[in-house]
Amino acid sequence: MFSEMLKNLREKRPLVHCITNYVTVNDCANILLACGGSPIMADDSSEVEEITSICGGLDINIGTLNKNTITSMFLAGKKANELNHPVVLDPVGAGASTLRTNTAKELIEKVKFTVIRGNISEIKTLALGSGRTKGVDADIADAVTEENIADVMKFAKNFARETKAIIAITGAIDIVCDAEKAYIIRNGHPMMSMITGSGCMLTALITAYITANQEKHLEATAAAVAAMGLCGELAYKKFEENNAGNSTYRNYLIDEIYKLRGEKLDEAAKVEVR
Amino acid sequence: MFSEMLKNLREKRPLVHCITNYVTVNDCANILLACGGSPIMADDSSEVEEITSICGGLDINIGTLNKNTITSMFLAGKKANELNHPVVLDPVGAGASTLRTNTAKELIEKVKFTVIRGNISEIKTLALGSGRTKGVDADIADAVTEENIADVMKFAKNFARETKAIIAITGAIDIVCDAEKAYIIRNGHPMMSMITGSGCMLTALITAYITANQEKHLEATAAAVAAMGLCGELAYKKFEENNAGNSTYRNYLIDEIYKLRGEKLDEAAKVEVR
């Protein structure tokens, strides 16, 4: 099961190239080390193709995109495609500005992504063509709940078909699917939304998991999502015991990814396949 | 009293747009979440106006300014003024370089700030026209003490009159004033100067407090300053109990902002109004 994915990750120690935002970049680097990967952050257009070539996987996160790094995202993404490296997109804030929405859409057009991970609003913005988070189609609710999960899953599978990417919609309930098969994951804790970067860190984690599990991208993505959720739960226990706050919770979360054993992951992952 | 300000903040969960430095940006994001706000960091000139439009308040921090982000600061500041959003300036290092001094001055000329928060040297540089921290008028001392506090307060009120902004001079003793009324706040702990970002975090916190308390900007600024100082004290207690160092102290400080209850703030704030 998922433990095999984690085992491969720790054995292969994949090098992951991140073009990511400066808000959560340190946490992304530390969680990559925690899970068994190795991070390289590089975003200048004159080196990103070369850096991506020596890595195993590429994480593109548009959290603090700018003119220069956007150019680099396209260059690195295309090079990774050429080399058949897995590439993951985190469309942070798609819907919040035209720049973000358009950049994410153009990236999806010109780069073949292995996985696109976002919250429901970001994914809806990209899938339904709306330019603003506020303005997206109300037919698909803004939170994934037990009531609307069948609809969201159908929507996600359609978007997976269209983009040929694995879609990971994460929130209170997580959905990871390709066009055919969906994993519904019910791990996690609301405290994860009280720190910055839990989404960015998850995207980095997914990149590491799929880079180390080339034949099983869908299952590896689900494994990463379950691992993150589970570690969010474990971190919350320590948080409660120590009467901590959100900054210490962030450390605990990364710590748990570092300490996670495969057996624990298999045992505690709450996964349903539809 | 101040507890009402905190209550409003936690109920309204204002979205705060930060154009800030990459040194302390993660701490600023986490302290915004800790206090009850929600951060968005965006600094590309092609999106800042749009991002500021969907937010409630704007924090401009010149800590690692560069040609591109300076342009964005003016664009976002003017847009926020148009929309009547509160805007806070943190003139980090004004006086340390001509670029910083001139940028901060020009921002004050062209953008109407709700609050300007800095240490005494930065504020003196801006108010007295000196281009270097070293070269500012010696009549107003470089530290706020019980002896010179009346003079500093007068100086701060004058600068508030001139800029039409609330002035927050923070250090061992904090002064928050407009042209008429000053809050003198004696919370805080020297340990706060042993971490990077306590000033930047406070500026982010002020932005959240005033965004959630539109009718009471002066009192909300004072509440944020008192909250930060008080949490610095509470964090120091935990620091001592755990024989910690400055990195852990930083986590404790943000943690205390997360855990802060309004009653505690009212009870422990050391505030004098003059």
Place this chain on the structure above:
Amino acid sequence: MFSEMLKNLREKRPLVHCITNYVTVNDCANILLACGGSPIMADDSSEVEEITSICGGLDINIGTLNKNTITSMFLAGKKANELNHPVVLDPVGAGASTLRTNTAKELIEKVKFTVIRGNISEIKTLALGSGRTKGVDADIADAVTEENIADVMKFAKNFARETKAIIAITGAIDIVCDAEKAYIIRNGHPMMSMITGSGCMLTALITAYITANQEKHLEATAAAVAAMGLCGELAYKKFEENNAGNSTYRNYLIDEIYKLRGEKLDEAAKVEVR
């Protein structure tokens, strides 16, 4: 011994200008405060010369270099040379891309560095003219071991002669040398490689130590390297006691630098001079 170096650092509280990467910049700032220094991060070409002029030392780290910051590195480096300020180079990822290798080499040609600190692969790339970490001369092994240490030391002394810089090669065993004399330091813990930034933080630490010990650059560099290694050991003890992970380990490491006393450093430094 080394305690004198630390004493000078805490008395003089040198201002250190860092042009560094955005991944670990916060940790670098906090470790500079922890050791007794004071950080300023600034990388815009229009202010770096001025900022470096008001500081005592300069740390150039190419970890996330880009077109704009490369220009700033040369400007600041030359200005620091003019003013006879110590300048330290951290050639992060030299060998991983042509941009990094060439930038590091050109910096070494045009700026006189007081210290160059890197891992063995980075230093080999710069010294032996190979453009890729993978492609460097196999005669000098990729890890410093008890078996090859004499060879690596000879290689390092040659590179020190050539560059007129102190060379610090850090890893499981650390070598700090000029053309004549080498310190071999056997402090440290493997856990240090499980966090991002231990190298960047060490470079910042070295800059602070040598800025406060102008007559004794070689010994001060060795002191910084021993201090970092020792604190890595002390942090590991706390890590084990608390069943922590790598994120908390990072905090403990900086905390130990904050708490380090000179006597402890003298007592626990494992140093051999050859």
